[in-house]
Amino acid sequence: MATTTNYGWTTPDDTALVKDGASAIRTLGSSVDTTTKALNPSTTLGDIEYRSSTANTNTRLGIGTTGQVLTVAGGVPSWAAAATGGMTLLSTTTLSGATVTISSISQDYLSLFAVITGVTNATADGAFQCGPNNNFGVTSMIITDNCVTPLFGSYAVNSIRLSPDDGKPDRTSANNCLTMRIDNYTTSTYKPVQVYGYFNVSGNIYDRGYFGMGGIALTTGITSLVFNNAGGNLSTGTVLLYGVK
Amino acid sequence: MAKSTKPIIRIHNSETNEVIDREMTDDEFTKYQADKELENQREAEIQAKAAERQAIADRLGLTADDLKILLG
Numbered sequence: 335m336a337t338t339t340n341y342g343w344t345t346p347d348d349t350a351l352v353k354d355g356a357s358a359i360r361t362l363g364s365s366v367d368t369t370t371k372a373l374n375p376s377t378t379l380g381d382i383e384y385r386s387s388t389a390n391t392n393t394r395l396g397i398g399t400t401g402q403v404l405t406v407a408g409g410v411p412s413w414a415a416a417a418t419g420g421m422t423l424l425s426t427t428t429l430s431g432a433t434v435t436i437s438s439i440s441q442d443y444l445s446l447f448a449v450i451t452g453v454t455n456a457t458a459d460g461a462f463q464c465g466p467n468n469n470f471g472v473t474s475m476i477i478t479d480n481c482v483t484p485l486f487g488s489y490a491v492n493s494i495r496l497s498p499d500d501g502k503p504d505r506t507s508a509n510n511c512l513t514m515r516i517d518n519y520t521t522s523t524y525k526p527v528q529v530y531g532y533f534n535v536s537g538n539i540y541d542r543g544y545f546g547m548g549g550i551a552l553t554t555g556i557t558s559l560v561f562n563n564a565g566g567n568l569s570t571g572t573v574l575l576y577g578v579k
Numbered sequence: 580m581a582k583s584t585k586p587i588i589r590i591h592n593s594e595t596n597e598v599i600d601r602e603m604t605d606d607e608f609t610k611y612q613a614d615k616e617l618e619n620q621r622e623a624e625i626q627a628k629a630a631e632r633q634a635i636a637d638r639l640g641l642t643a644d645d646l647k648i649l650l651g
Binding site: 424425427428429430431432433434435436437438439440460461463465468470502562564567575 | 589603610614618621
């Protein structure tokens with residue numbers, strides 16, 4: 335019997351008898367049907383096919399779920415969750431009272447980033463601080479005011495100094511603001527910390543921008559951040575806490 | 580009702596978004612005072628350093644404005 339070039343379907347020979355035509359056509363049609371189905375195994379809306387390891391046989395890949403993207407795993411296509419990145423707002427906290435704790439911080443990110451604005455307190459000028467896991471045991475960071483005056487401090491810190499070191503931030507200035515970044519915050523090793531900001535400083539010529547840096551000497555992950563002001567109760571201010579991937 | 584004698588603190592659960600304002604417990608108040616004392620000591624060190632700096636400026640005959648020009 336003769337066969338077709340690509341798929342090897344059986345066809346009648348030129349010398350075949352006419353009486354065998356119906357059977358030959360049925361055989362050919364059946365072969366075409368089988369091959370077509372092998373090449374197009376889709377059954378459901380959104381299905382796609384890809385070449386399998388068997389010649390002339392495709393594999394059906396059902397549609398993924400919303401948000402998934404087509405990727406490759408084990409040498410074949412598959413649907414997977416899209417890679418995520420960027421910043422996720424974890425909480426918006428209004429500063430009020432002797433201390434403010436942001437608790438139950440997610441451990442699903444690489445870094446924490448806090449934007450803190452409008453920090454004032456009701457009682458007296460004083461240093462604004464943050465205690466990771468309520469740890470205020472060892473203070474000091476390298477803090478510079480106006481980026482010209484390096485002030486002493488320890489590179490390894492437990493608590494984070496959030497205001498300039500050289501004088502007390504003006505408790506009434508609603509312009510007091512800063513950003514704080516903590517990397518590696520879920521690890522058991524030291525965590526790099528950076529602080530950039532502006533504080534109006536009472537009775538001091540350094541009343542502009544400043545930055546601070548150090549390593550948080552905690553051997554556990556950070557699950558809470560506690561804010562306070564040595565001058566008294568926090569009066570106003572907002573902390574936007576982001577998780578960063 | 581007895582008047583509140585300890586500072587009020589705020590706890591914001593970032594997972595549930597629940598905010599609780601309440602009085603400090605005895606333990607929290609003890610720690611708060613210890614932290615405050617630590618900060619007072621540190622502030623005293625900073626002030627002492629500032630005084631030393633001012634003393635040097637005085638010896639050199641520099642005013643606050645002179646320092647601002649030099650360091651600003």
